[in-house]
Amino acid sequence: MPSSNPAFSQPEIKPRSSPLVLYIVIGILGSTLAGSAIYFFAVYQPSHNDTSPTDDTDNTTETDCGVQECHGMNLTCGSNVAEMCTEIYQIGDRCRQYASCEVVNGTCTFEQESNNYFDQCKSCVEQCEIYYDNSIQANSDNLFLCEENCSEESGFYAPSEVVNQALFNEFISDISLGSMPEGQTTIDPANGLVPTETSEFSTTGQFCVMTTTKKEVSSSRLGAAIYNVITETYPMPKAVDPHGLPQGGSISCISNDFTSGEYEFKLYIDDIPVAVLPFTVTSN
DSSP, X not given: OOOEEEEEEOOOOOOSSOOEEEEEEEEEEEEETTEEEEEXXXXXXXXXXXXXXXXXXXXXXXXXOEEXXXXXXXXXXXXXXXXXXXXXXXXXXXXXXXXXXXXXXXXXXXXXXXXXXHHHHHHHHHHXXXXXXXSTTOOHHHHHHHHTXXXXXXXXXXXXXXXXXXXXXXXXXEEEEEEEOTTOOOOBGGGTBSOEEOSEEESSSEEEEEEEESSOBOTTTEEEEEEETTTTEEEEEEEEOSSOBOSEEEEEEXXXXXXXXXXXXXXXXXXXXXXXXXXXXXXO
């Protein structure tokens, strides 16, 4: 059964083709001594970018074509376009904004560019379901919070832990990852001696975390970990940071001893995740 949550309203979906046009027809039934009777009715009719024929000439390419399902991510294109749907939001419905259909050689099919985004969004939501619906972390609220990352703006990335954005915003204004050559020990922003911001690392060099902090975070409240997404293990288990975060800018670097793979750097305040930053490591 697909997950649903009535507390989450369905995002506005703006299809790229076949928008619905509402026609209102109002007429006068007739005048009587008692007054006039007025009637109205609404007709939902799909409109198309292409001009429909104005005569009775057959045109097999001008057919209704659109997404046929109201909810979920198992979508098909066809002539039975979904129009009257419930407003109950189901997990994965946000991905529908990327689904668009078109007629190609007389066949209603997914528009290729939008379908690429839809596939990425669907994979992201399915990863959220693995983390928060089918695992020991099962939590419907976190499932929907994770799904919010399944967007073009967020890179369609599903984090293995949902962050507390309010706690992050209270203490931190910015955080990013960076790389520095192995052996470099001097950090001097005034002279450009700072890590190069990146999310792609080699198996040599230094792995750095750059943070701008609004308020000081003491070492007893701060924790960090590095998680291997592929092996689902922690090469750097969660531990209390011995230095904490001073107010202002700070840079912390460690030797990059990680093997090739996909990872997440996680930052915690009071044992609550406030940042999950994905990165990759490739061999030289």
